[in-house]
Amino acid sequence: MLSRVAESIYWMSRYLERAQNIARLIDVHGQLVLDQPRVNPQDHWAALLHASCNYDAFLESHPTPGPESAFHFLAFDSEHTGSMLNCISYARENARGVREILSGEFWEQINALYHEVNDASTKDASSAQLQHECFFSRVKALGLSFEGIVNGTMSQQEEALWFRIGQLLERADQTSRILDVKYFVLLPSSEDVGTPLDQIQWSGLLRSISALQVYRSEYGAITPANVVELLVLGRRFPRAILYCVTEADSALRQILGTQAGFFRNEAEQLLGQLTSELNYQTVDNVLANGLHEYIDRFQNLLTDVGEAVHSTYFTH
Amino acid sequence: MLDMLSSPYQTESFHDEMYLPDGTPHPWAGQLHQALAAMPKSELAARQLRAERALFDMGITFNVYDNDEATEKIFPIDLIPRLVDGVEWDETELGLKQRIRALNLFIDDVYHEQRIIKEGIVPAEIVETAEGYYSACRGLKPPGGIWCHITGTDLVRDDSGQLTVLEDNLRCPSGVSYALANRDQMKRTFPQLFSSSGVRPISNYPSLLLDTLNQMARTGVLRPNVAILTPGRYNSAYFEHSFLAQEMGCNLIEGSDLVVQDGFVWMRTTRGLEKVDVIYRRINDDYLDPKVFQPDSVLGVPGLMSVFAKGNVSLVNAPGTGVADDKVIYAYVPDMIRFYLSEEPILPNVETYLCWRDADRQHVLENLDKLVVKAANEAGGYGMLIGPHSTRKEQEKFAGLITAKPRNYIAQPTLKLSRAPVLVGEELEGRHLDLRPFILHGREEINVMSGGLTRVALTKGSLVVNSSQGGGSKDTWVVDSGGASC
Numbered sequence: 185m186l187s188r189v190a191e192s193i194y195w196m197s198r199y200l201e202r203a204q205n206i207a208r209l210i211d212v213h214g215q216l217v218l219d220q221p222r223v224n225p226q227d228h229w230a231a232l233l234h235a236s237c238n239y240d241a242f243l244e245s246h247p248t249p250g251p252e253s254a255f256h257f258l259a260f261d262s263e264h265t266g267s268m269l270n271c272i273s274y275a276r277e278n279a280r281g282v283r284e285i286l287s288g289e290f291w292e293q294i295n296a297l298y299h300e301v302n303d304a305s306t307k308d309a310s311s312a313q314l315q316h317e318c319f320f321s322r323v324k325a326l327g328l329s330f331e332g333i334v335n336g337t338m339s340q341q342e343e344a345l346w347f348r349i350g351q352l353l354e355r356a357d358q359t360s361r362i363l364d365v366k367y368f369v370l371l372p373s374s375e376d377v378g379t380p381l382d383q384i385q386w387s388g389l390l391r392s393i394s395a396l397q398v399y400r401s402e403y404g405a406i407t408p409a410n411v412v413e414l415l416v417l418g419r420r421f422p423r424a425i426l427y428c429v430t431e432a433d434s435a436l437r438q439i440l441g442t443q444a445g446f447f448r449n450e451a452e453q454l455l456g457q458l459t460s461e462l463n464y465q466t467v468d469n470v471l472a473n474g475l476h477e478y479i480d481r482f483q484n485l486l487t488d489v490g491e492a493v494h495s496t497y498f499t500h
Numbered sequence: 501m502l503d504m505l506s507s508p509y510q511t512e513s514f515h516d517e518m519y520l521p522d523g524t525p526h527p528w529a530g531q532l533h534q535a536l537a538a539m540p541k542s543e544l545a546a547r548q549l550r551a552e553r554a555l556f557d558m559g560i561t562f563n564v565y566d567n568d569e570a571t572e573k574i575f576p577i578d579l580i581p582r583l584v585d586g587v588e589w590d591e592t593e594l595g596l597k598q599r600i601r602a603l604n605l606f607i608d609d610v611y612h613e614q615r616i617i618k619e620g621i622v623p624a625e626i627v628e629t630a631e632g633y634y635s636a637c638r639g640l641k642p643p644g645g646i647w648c649h650i651t652g653t654d655l656v657r658d659d660s661g662q663l664t665v666l667e668d669n670l671r672c673p674s675g676v677s678y679a680l681a682n683r684d685q686m687k688r689t690f691p692q693l694f695s696s697s698g699v700r701p702i703s704n705y706p707s708l709l710l711d712t713l714n715q716m717a718r719t720g721v722l723r724p725n726v727a728i729l730t731p732g733r734y735n736s737a738y739f740e741h742s743f744l745a746q747e748m749g750c751n752l753i754e755g756s757d758l759v760v761q762d763g764f765v766w767m768r769t770t771r772g773l774e775k776v777d778v779i780y781r782r783i784n785d786d787y788l789d790p791k792v793f794q795p796d797s798v799l800g801v802p803g804l805m806s807v808f809a810k811g812n813v814s815l816v817n818a819p820g821t822g823v824a825d826d827k828v829i830y831a832y833v834p835d836m837i838r839f840y841l842s843e844e845p846i847l848p849n850v851e852t853y854l855c856w857r858d859a860d861r862q863h864v865l866e867n868l869d870k871l872v873v874k875a876a877n878e879a880g881g882y883g884m885l886i887g888p889h890s891t892r893k894e895q896e897k898f899a900g901l902i903t904a905k906p907r908n909y910i911a912q913p914t915l916k917l918s919r920a921p922v923l924v925g926e927e928l929e930g931r932h933l934d935l936r937p938f939i940l941h942g943r944e945e946i947n948v949m950s951g952g953l954t955r956v957a958l959t960k961g962s963l964v965v966n967s968s969q970g971g972g973s974k975d976t977w978v979v980d981s982g983g984a985s986c
Binding site: 187188190280283342346497500 | 557558732733742743745751756768769771772
């Protein structure tokens with residue numbers, strides 16, 4: 185496959201996943217606020233902005249931040265490169281350049297998603313109003329549909345693999361960010377640990393990555409260690425970090441047909457190392473040296489993988 | 501005859517592709533006429549709407565540029581097919597084949613011996629000042645001596661009813677994807693009518709195109725790697741590039757995907773470099789290779805021409821083909837046919853005044869209000885003056901342009917282009933149209949698409965059919981039934 189085409193599919197997929205993630209965060213957030221009358225709404229949005237890695241950019245352009253401006257910034261701000269609208273728009277532009285590779289269904293759906301979000305952005309509706317109209321659930325559902333369209337209508341060769349690699353690497357990144365934020369911003373104080381408030385927050389976090397049901401059926405009562413175990417070291421949950429890197433590793437090796445346990449280039453090497461490190465990890469170990477430190481290191485390694493993928497497959 | 505219409509269809513004083521002046525259909529259009537008459541008027545309008553919706557959903561669009569912003573528009577389709585009698589078409593095909601054979605011999609001659617210049621048939625300065633002429637192409641030998649593999653010839657019919665060649669598009673003619681998409685749409689919209697009408701198929705065009713491209717690979721390459729080179733997604737014809745790539749199952753590449761190494765052209769893939777054997781390029785010569793043509797071009801590939809000159813990659817159409825696209829050169833095509841083929845032209849040219857000739861220029865300047873003036877190297881309906889529809893000011897502007905650069909302008913009589921009925925709301929009205937068949941010149945044989953893209957000026961009275969200027973299109977049906985018999 186042409187490097188440019190592979191790169192476009194990879195980025196299209198990453199942007200779609202990122203946009204979907206913003207929709208999830210905003211969606212869950214709206215419900216979470218209502219359950220926590222004690223917490224200042226401002227702090228909530230700060231947490232959300234941290235989770236999507238946008239806090240500093242937001243403060244720069246908004247000297248007096250408020251909940252609605254934060255919402256608009258995350259969802260629709262065309263000046264803000266990380267907004268949901270921009271992510272979808274970048275995904276669509278990448279798709280436009282590889283239309284001959286995508287199925288007609290895919291192209292139609294990405295247009296439908298773009299128009300849904302773009303139309304909403306011009307209506308100047310409040311977050312509560314859009315929540316009421318189930319806007320974010322719709323965006324989330326549209327976002328989820330791409331995987332089905334790729335599997336059901338497109339050639340299961342490199343195009344499907346690059347779509348999957350982009351999606352999984354982005355997902356691993358997003359899950360790690362959400363987890364990181366919860367630990368550092370939302371946890372009010374040590375005396376709140378184990379209280380109903382803490383439970384609400386943890387379940388909110390799980391819900392934002394569609395993990396609550398899976399968690400309940402596997403672990404029952406919520407404890408931070410178990411949540412970390414599921415989200416970092418889960419092998420069967422599709423948004424768990426270990427699951428994502430394992431699947432990404434397998435998809436990446438399929439591009440050149442490299443056997444498991446072997447590598448032919450730096451990208452395969454780095455991703456293989458990362459996967460096997462997580463494979464032999466325990467949650468006690470992760471927490472022992474501090475979750476934040478662990479995630480920080482993980483994100484750096486993931487960035488290295490991304491760069492190696494670029495230099496190996498796209499810009500050689 | 502046309503009792504289905506509240507106000508009867510008027511052919512007025514024009515030759516009509518469907519009806520005779522008395523309102524009866526041409527013999528081959530009888531069946532279509534009856535089918536339309538039997539259909540409730542609202543039904544036609546409803547089908548028209550559905551067809552347009554389908555084109556939009558499928559993204560069969562072109563880009564229009566305005567104030568730096570590109571918008572996607574559908575190329576409007578009119579549901580009433582344009583019929584061509586099979587007997588007439590057979591003759592037209594012969595004429596088109598004859599023409600492209602002569603044009604290919606001309607291009608090859610111009611870049612080699614220049615016999616036609618030495619014999620005094622075409623002046624050397626006309627050839628050398630043609631915008632599509634590149635001295636860098638002198639002595640090149642494209643495979644099989646074929647320079648122009650893909651042509652879109654514009655045919656018009658005037659008052660006399662004779663199909664006439666308006667221009668030869670030999671560089672990167674576009675529109676074939678719309679012809680194919682229109683046909684698809686028509687089969688869906690009128691399945692019964694279609695199956696009983698004896699319409700010659702066109703759906704084999706992508707296969708024929710792929711065959712033609714494969715044949716152009718250098719000898720010894722068994723399974724050539726064929727690719728379409730596009731200027732990119734912002735080009736107005738990008739839909740067509742990606743459509744053809746999809747239909748032929750070949751790669752759609754941009755200049756930045758290619759690299760010249762070790763005397764070959766390679767594309768960058770996720771598994772390393774892969775050799776490219778045949779490039780159907782939809783980029784004009786000027787942008788093809790910054791080392792030879794425009795040095796600031798970022799669309800092309802540095803070194804591409806040297807690989808082509810060595811015969812290590814085939815370019816379709818070959819660079820330099822545009823010399824025969826010049827509208828002054830066009831005027832000499834009948835002479836070329838006589839010179840190279842010793843045959844009389846089957847398809848006539850439109851009478852053409854060449855402004856570089858003093859007598860012609862004189863006549864043109866005195867009759868600007870009656871003639872159509874065209875810049876010799878413009879396409880897409882730009883750089884044109886339609887005398888009878890122009891203001892005095894526009895005529896003065898063109899008089900100045902012609903006097904300054906007579907070589908760059910030609911003039912032709914304003915043709916009374918033929919018309920055909922189009923659906924306006926629920927009624928039929930006559931609109932002017934032309935026809936662009938596509939011709940593929942392979943090593944062994946020449947294939948002509950049965951019909952082609954009929955472009956129609958949707959604005960009442962307008963003679964400009966270009967998509968960029970308010971034109972639409974119709975499916976073209978070459979019918980063999982003789983119509984009346986069934």
